[in-house]
Amino acid sequence: MSNSPDAWWRSAVIYQVYIRSFADGNGDGIGDIAGLRSRLPYLADLGIDAIWINPWYPSPLADGGYDVADYRDIHPAYGTLDEARRLITEAHELGLRVILDIVPNHTSDQHAWFRQALAAGPGSPERNRYIFRDGRGEDGSLPPNDWHAAFGGPTWTRIDDGQWYLHLFAPEQPDLNWDNPQVRAEFEAILRFWFDLGVDGFRIDVAHGMVKDPALPDLGLSEFSVLALEGQEDHPHWDREDIHTIFRSWRAIADSYPDPRVFVAEAHVRPGRLADYLRDDELHTAFNFDFLKCPLEADQLRKVIDRSITDLAVLGAPATWVLSNHDETRHVTRYGRAYTGVTAPMRDEGHPSDRALGTRRARAATLLMLALPGGAYIYQGEELGLYEVDDLPEEALQDPTWERSGHTVRGRDGCRVPLPWTGDTPPFGFGPQGSTPWLPQPEDWKSHTAEANQADPTSMLHLYRTALHLRRTLPDLTSKELCWIDSPNGTLLFQRGTGLLCALNLSDQPIPLPHGCRPLLASEPLGNDGTLPPDTAVWLHRA
Template structure:
């Protein structure tokens, strides 16, 4: 076990690796990654040097939304394994010195959940329906939706059930929103938190944490705006980031504190930075995802602002912040950095436009994207707080833009029309390549020789990024990740000191900061966004993302200097 994981508050400085189980490793040959696959690759994860693994949903699910449509919160999807497989995986992780974080999806259930089936059978006004957000429709016979709210995935957010009532689904139509005003919902989720904690889970990632509390009764539904903005929180927003949501997490904190050490949670809450700290407070979840870094385009001022906001939110919460470059919901960052760079306010649309045209709209400079990704990693790893990595980023994988429309699984692709089509998130969810040359044709993703095709098609260029290729090349991204993570543990997290001071004198195209490190020394991280090379401070250059030019740091590079 790492020195960091010996602490009760290990999560405050952890490196957490997100496993998207269906695309990690397929142990039984059905084309889907599974729990046994995670166990079989535990040595790979240990060698990478992470502190914890975070498992995206592995529960029974129709898989309309990649498992985020949960049919049973206290079981394992039979296609992914059994509860005994989860126990074995958890034991293997703990034996390897790693913690386990599981995904909880509390805003909605699958429409295949036993509660929702009971709600449909029970009819209007029943206790069963009160567990969800049902409302009568407008019109003479309830034939019109209660209002014009839109689903995040496209189309209306209300679905009729044939008896004059409609249910709310902020996401896919198969994901019915729960009513968190109902005590049954509260008690059932506390039962779920205890269930997985008792089986060895050390923490939780909370999906759509800012959406649970809703206001549908303070005014007529038809009077609310058709599109309440997630970025506009507060009493006037009926759906997002309402003050009442924090009562739920204070209740959950009491459950977390029943355990020794206390469990923690990290909130996926797309809220304004000024509100992040509430989710991360010691009285609530403990941490919240800071997406500022992943929203930044490759400009020094955008990254500097993202870091400043993350540190400020952490100080306000009394916790530590998190740093994220990629996850299962966004295009991979080497691709984002490889495309033409425009300000973040429009960069997302540029990337979406590139995806919609199968990667043919703009030139993807992969050499540049790789160089920037290496620089971004080193800059990120030096920061105080926790770092969340997404599977495959340690291989330097790029987004797979040219998945045929007919092969896509993301509900965004299925629910949007050609006029406002969104290709979705499948390009970052393609199964990992483990072997470049493999007779099975899926780069070693499936263990058996005879197996079903991988659930998403892998491109031929994956061969260049296969694990066995990168393990044989000491200049590869995989080797760089292993060195950087090892050095972070040795120099920074071992001290327990989470302070940071900005280093001046570099100009506005350089991000430089100092951290106390092991042995009473100081580590300076310098990232050069400018066109010309810059001088480094005195000391030993212990790691650099690119080769130095006559001792100077080139453009799109980061160096760590210890003195």
């Protein structure tokens, strides 16, 4: 059964592939399936359990592929369905499972359904698949309510016949009406299509936003809010109770396969609500955004870790840890910035980052994350020590936030720059020499290529490979328990199993290591006197 105590996904390390930026197989500057297939041995050697591929479906790419025009095909720039089948087969042969992204909150405005809705007119069954409403005011010229879109601007767009359609994100991403049985049946069929091709699971985009209050009441906010209002139990478009009926039907489909498929939710919800998505008959795991957004401070980290494990333990669900992804500033850059308040700045280009400090802290955070019970996600390039490219030329920016904010918010392109693989000059092996990647790579990434990392035994890549190998082979790291041990202020110390300790020093002074312990892996060299330096983590074996 997929919810058995030893199910693979409970402790899996899953590598996120932003396919457009992973590897370019044909030299057009865009990552593709051919490039990904050529790098599968690298991923297998890294020691991961699965890959998660960001949307690879046909799309106008108004939002990096999260505006899907056809859920049962491959974008021509990435390859073909036959290539996708071969990728899945080859990944399985290397012991890697394959997870896809599904985007159920909205489609592209180029999806056949939306084109049919525009043509059919008000009140039609075709239009009922989406959320169309008449406007307010005597002539209907005012939006149906006061909601704001995630990428800036209003969340309603008016069409030629006078009606408005809802889009929580860009106008090119009209929201589906999940009260419509056709919508529910269509996505169940889409799940089966890919599961039948051998896909092992799905990451669910905006899992908390699919269901809306049909009354569409005003929110009274001056700008977009990704989370429910503090204390508001009945938000009109986030985290509504009816969403769980949908996920129960999806879980039944996943469990109907001989090797049950799995789901991971992208769900931004209020504290204590995430567990509702992980009940036995719903989803399997969910990203831990509290951990990603937590400042690298010992007391804050311990609170987030304890809360995450405790909230999910009631359901027997594992925590799923993550440090970076395609929507957030890379953590090498985040951890090199000064913190303000209790949360880390996610996209704060106005604050400089100390790259050496950020790298040191990122190495320590990696050992912390991989020592915690549960699963973990690695975002492509973090194993190479890549940092946020926050000085991309304005003419290169493609994130919809850039345009929708009136060129005031640069958006997420800085964490999506194509990977450097080999060589001393761009494209650094991302594609054939002479090809031009879709986003420019920094010249100094020559010291961050996979090739350069491989040649340096102290590199970030070697740290990840060693940690992932130990995670697979040390029995203590397969236990579910975490036991905190008293340690000085600004530090964390905990035990896994019967003999493995993880120590993290985030204070400004070296600290002594526990007596009778042998170091297994440290994020930085230990002190000659056997102390743990600041901004350093170590795994220890207790004799």
